[in-house]
Amino acid sequence: EVQLVESGGGLVQPGGSLRLSCATSGFSFSIYWMSWVRQVPGKGLEWVANIKQDGSEKYYVDSVTGRFTISRDNAKNSLYLQMNSLRAEDTAVYYCVRDVSGSYPGWGQGTLVTVSS
Amino acid sequence: EIVMTQSPATLSVSPGETATLSCRASQSISSNSAWYQQKPGQAPRLLISGASTRATGIPARFSGTGSGTEFTLTISSLQSEDFAVYYCQQYNNWPPTFGRGTKVEIK
Numbered sequence: 001e002v003q004l005v006e007s008g009g010g011l012v013q014p015g016g017s018l019r020l021s022c023a024t025s026g027f028s029f030s031i032y033w034m035s036w037v038r039q040v041p042g043k044g045l046e047w048v049a050n051i052k053q054d055g056s057e058k059y060y061v062d063s064v065t066g067r068f069t070i071s072r073d074n075a076k077n078s079l080y081l082q083m084n085s086l087r088a089e090d091t092a093v094y095y096c097v098r099d100v101s102g103s104y105p106g107w108g109q110g111t112l113v114t115v116s117s
Numbered sequence: 118e119i120v121m122t123q124s125p126a127t128l129s130v131s132p133g134e135t136a137t138l139s140c141r142a143s144q145s146i147s148s149n150s151a152w153y154q155q156k157p158g159q160a161p162r163l164l165i166s167g168a169s170t171r172a173t174g175i176p177a178r179f180s181g182t183g184s185g186t187e188f189t190l191t192i193s194s195l196q197s198e199d200f201a202v203y204y205c206q207q208y209n210n211w212p213p214t215f216g217r218g219t220k221v222e223i224k
Binding site: 044045046047059061062095100101102103104105107108109110 | 149159160163172173206212213214215
């Protein structure tokens with residue numbers, strides 16, 4: 001069974017940092033691109049970042065470029081998102097997703113990040 | 118970036134009837150589109166990729182059509198578990214983008 005389990009969300013002040021983690025199992029993690037997708041509660045979905053199988057290519061939505069860093073550890077079957085200089089507009093549920101040629105057949109349950117003073 | 122426009126925002130349908138959801142891309146995306154279902158408190162679930170290919174385990178009552186800029190998700194004989202929010206997505210151009218969703222509610 002494919003499983004993706006996010007952790008690391010919480011309440012943080014504007015300008016603060018958080019590191020999200022995603023532990024995966026049930027599939028060959030190292031052969032897939034992986035992405036983070038976020039959703040403001042009650043709103044739509046926004047792709048945030050993705051990373052190539054070997055970590056050699058990384059892409060970000062413009063609004064997080066320079067503040068967020070995606071990374072992975074294939075030995076641990078894990079995906080990460082380092083979030084710095086957080087803003088109120090980054091408040092959302094963050095999903096770890098398996099990326100198959102651009103569509104997302106596998107999602108975690110999400111972790112809520114709240115940026116507020 | 119490519120804008121995905123979904124219509125209608127809300128669709129009221131009776132169980133057993135057919136629901137037709139539309140999605141329009143702001144420019145051609147070939148067949149590089151997907152549909153997701155999301156229920157309250159749950160993560161989205163992939164239904165359709167490549168405009169018309171059902172994902173693993175998705176019932177045949179879900180079907181997708183379209184190419185270029187116009188896409189349709191049809192849900193035949195709606196079951197109680199099908200009342201949810203549906204999102205379309207394009208992955209032809211960077212960045213990948215989603216529509217704002219169509220809520221399918223019980224009439």
